[in-house]
Each structure stands twice: as C-alpha cells, then as structure tokens.
Amino acid sequence: MFTNVYSPLEKLNHTRLNELWVKRDDQIDPYISGNKWRKLKYNLARARDLQKTHLVTFGGAFSNHLVATAAAAARTGFKATAFVRGEVVDNEMLLLCRLYGMDLRFTDRLSYKDKEALFQKYFGNNPDTFFIDEGGAGADAVSGCAEIVSELPEDVSHLFCAAGTGTTAAGLLSGIKTADSKTVLHVIPVLKGAGFIRDEILKYCDLEGQLVVHNDYHFGGYAKTQPELLQFMKTFIADTGMLIDPVYTAKLFYAIDDLSDRGALKPDEKIVALHTGGLLGIWGMKNELRSIY
Numbered sequence: 001m002f003t004n005v006y007s008p009l010e011k012l013n014h015t016r017l018n019e020l021w022v023k024r025d026d027q028i029d030p031y032i033s034g035n036k037w038r039k040l041k042y043n044l045a046r047a048r049d050l051q052k053t054h055l056v057t058f059g060g061a062f063s064n065h066l067v068a069t070a071a072a073a074a075r076t077g078f079k080a081t082a083f084v085r086g087e088v089v090d091n092e093m094l095l096l097c098r099l100y101g102m103d104l105r106f107t108d109r110l111s112y113k114d115k116e117a118l119f120q121k122y123f124g125n126n127p128d129t130f131f132i133d134e135g136g137a138g139a140d141a142v143s144g145c146a147e148i149v150s151e152l153p154e155d156v157s158h159l160f161c162a163a164g165t166g167t168t169a170a171g172l173l174s175g176i177k178t179a180d181s182k183t184v185l186h187v188i189p190v191l192k193g194a195g196f197i198r199d200e201i202l203k204y205c206d207l208e209g210q211l212v213v214h215n216d217y218h219f220g221g222y223a224k225t226q227p228e229l230l231q232f233m234k235t236f237i238a239d240t241g242m243l244i245d246p247v248y249t250a251k252l253f254y255a256i257d258d259l260s261d262r263g264a265l266k267p268d269e270k271i272v273a274l275h276t277g278g279l280l281g282i283w284g285m286k287n288e289l290r291s292i293y
C-alpha cells in the first residue's frame, strides 16, 4: 500500500501570487492523511522487517496520527494499540480508530509523559510489539517526508509547511539538501512558544540558511483558534473548493496570505504549500466553526 502515492500538485488562484501551488498530500488517503502517511511508511516497513505484528503508539484524543495508524494497521495486517492521553472520552476520531480495530487505553496525563516506560510496563515482555512514538516522530518519519521534495519541480523558490513537532519540516529540509536545491523552507508552527522547533529541525538537517520559521501564526496555540482565522478558513474553502483544517493548514494558508500582503513574497515566485491533510480536525472544532455561520 505504500508504493503508489496520489498527491498531485495543483495551482491555486490567488489575488497577488501568480505561482502559488499546493502539494495535495491530503489526497493520498482520507484517513491515513497527508504527512501521517509519509511518517508511517518507513516505520511500518521496519516493523515488518523485524517481523513484528502489533503496533503500539500514542496520541491525544483528537490525534490524526492515531486514526492514520489504526487505518494503516488494519490495511497491512498489523494489530494496533494506542495509549490515549487523558480521561476516557469519545469523539469522531476515536470512533474511527475503534472501527479500524485499534485497542484504546486511556492514560492519565502523568503516566502518559513517559511513553517508553508505558511501553515497557505493558508490552516490554511481548516480542510481537513495535513502538511508534507520538505523531510517528523519528528518523524513519524524516526519511518518509524527505521524499515529498523529490516529487516537486526543481525551480520552487519557497516551500511552506505547518509544524507540530517539526518532523515533517525536518524531512522537507533533508529532501532539499539531498536535491541540492535552492528552495527555502518556511515553517509555520501551530504551537505557541515553539522556539524549540528550529533546533528540532536542525537536529536532523543542518541546512540553516534555507530554513525560515514564522512563529507568529499560532493563533493562541495548539488547537486554539480566533475569529479571524475561522473567517479566513470559511472564505478560503468557499473560494478555492479545497478543504483545510483549523488546527494546521488554515494557519499555514493564513500565513502565506499574510506574508504576501506584507510584500515578503513576490507575485511571480514559485511557491508550494504542502497540504498535510488532517481534515478530521474539523470535527474537533465543530462548535467554534458552527458559531461563525
């Protein structure tokens, strides 16, 4: 299943930017969405090489990574267990995880902090299990994300992506380095106080001169929003016909729009925005979204 990827590059109409393109990783799969597919690819390959049969991973109750892992496991014949951060809850995303056969174990926030210890405690004696970090983070995820760059044209001036942990961004920067390309990578952290992201990315790839981190587009922090962002999202989706999510990609496209407004992006430069998927995040913010109509 990880061989043929469908992720077209589509041009977007923009009032000021004549060469704005979107790499549609959201089209790869509705549930193994976007960068989560890229991040899981080599993790699953490794699990299979090691003859493991049971994936064990971690995430919050609205985690795109959990749904992606559950779907990928079911399609490739792995069992899957997830430690879910916090008290017992139910929502659309956890329901999908269950439908895909994932075993959910709600875990208090303190125990959740030490994922290795949790894994050891419950699965340390089980030789069939394979540990996948929260969000799929790690070197295998970076390798998977680096491949995105090889699917892009060589003359891209600016490549944009949203960031949580920065693993996807690290992969893109590695891909740029491998291709010996002049593309500048622009990263939009969705967390507040994400000063650590730059160092996190540079841990995997030292191409410092081609990395720009824009720390002012978090709108209050992770899974936080503001009326201005919701209004932007509403107009954007109706105008382009392309769905974006409130947690990651709305902040990404808002940033591109704002930077072009400020003259930081020139009208004829080739710009690619990576659509990392995550559209199920709409259900995590359905009340806020309903409030704008």
Ligand SMILES: *Cc1c(COP(=O)(O)O)cnc(C)c1O
Binding pocket: 034, 035, 036, 064, 065, 135, 162, 163, 164, 165, 166, 167, 168, 169, 245, 248, 249, 276, 277, 278, 279
């Ligand atoms: C998980 C996720 C990200 C963040 O990826 P990182 O590699 O953790 O930076 C970005 N966009 C979407 C849609 C996601 O689901």
